[in-house]
Amino acid sequence: MAGEIPDLHAQERTGTGKGAARAARREGMVPGIVFGGDTDPLPINIPFNELLKKLKAGRFKSTLFNLKVDGHDDVRVICRDVQRDVVKDLPTHLDLMRLRRTTKINLFITVDFVGEDDCPGIRKGGVLTVVRNEIELMVTAGDIPESVTVSLEGLNVGDNVTISQIELPEGAKPTIDRDFVICNISAPSALKSDENAEDEDGEATEAAEAPAEEEAAAEE
Structure with missing residues (x-):
C-alpha cells in the first residue's frame, strides 16, 4: 500500500446554501461537499491557497487524499468535480467522494x-x-x-x-x-553521430557514383 497518501485539510462548514458558500469564499475558503459511503454528506471548507496549490500540481482528480476534518475520523477521498469561476478560472466549489477499501x-x-x-x-x-x-x-x-x-x-x-x-x-x-x-x-549520442555520419557518407558516395554510371551507359 502507498506509504504516503497526501493529507487534505478541511473544516466542517456550518450552514448550507448559497449564503454560507459566499461567506466561505469571502473568508478565503472554498466550499465543498463530501459524499458517499454509509455516512451523511458533510459540508466542508478548504483553504483557497492550499487547494489552488494542489490543483496547480496536477492530477488532482486522480489523486487519493486522506481528508482530515476536526471532529471527524480521517477518511480517504477522491475528487469527483471542481467547479471554477467562468471568468477567472479559479476554484469555487468541489465534490469529494468517500472510498471504501473495496472501491x-x-x-x-x-x-x-x-x-x-x-x-x-x-x-x-x-x-x-x-x-x-x-x-x-x-x-x-x-x-x-x-x-x-x-x-x-x-x-x-x-x-x-x-x-x-x-x-x-x-x-x-x-x-x-x-x-x-x-x-x-x-x-549513446556519440554512436548515433557516427552512424549518421556513415549514412551521410554512404549517400554521398552513391550520389557520386550515379553520374559516373550514367556517363558510362551513355558512351556505350
Whole structure:
C-alpha cells in the first residue's frame, strides 16, 4: 500500500446554501461537499491557497487524499468535480467522494527502475530513456501500491520494456488497453553521430557514383 497518501485539510462548514458558500469564499475558503459511503454528506471548507496549490500540481482528480476534518475520523477521498469561476478560472466549489477499501479507482502510480548495474546496454554506454515515470492503473482503494518496479537487468541497447513485461500488483490493471512502452535503452549520442555520419557518407558516395554510371551507359 502507498506509504504516503497526501493529507487534505478541511473544516466542517456550518450552514448550507448559497449564503454560507459566499461567506466561505469571502473568508478565503472554498466550499465543498463530501459524499458517499454509509455516512451523511458533510459540508466542508478548504483553504483557497492550499487547494489552488494542489490543483496547480496536477492530477488532482486522480489523486487519493486522506481528508482530515476536526471532529471527524480521517477518511480517504477522491475528487469527483471542481467547479471554477467562468471568468477567472479559479476554484469555487468541489465534490469529494468517500472510498471504501473495496472501491476501484484510477490512480497514477510511480515507476521505480532497478538493476542498472546488471544492464549490459548501460554498461556499453547506452542511455536509459524513460517514456513513462508514472503509470495510470485501476487499483483497489484498500490496496494501493506505493510504486511499480521495472528491472533493467539483461537489457541491451535498442531493447524496450512494455507494460506487458511488468509484474503489476495483485488486482491492478492498466487503464490503457494496449502494450505501451515504459522505457528503452537507447544508443549513446556519440554512436548515433557516427552512424549518421556513415549514412551521410554512404549517400554521398552513391550520389557520386550515379553520374559516373550514367556517363558510362551513355558512351556505350
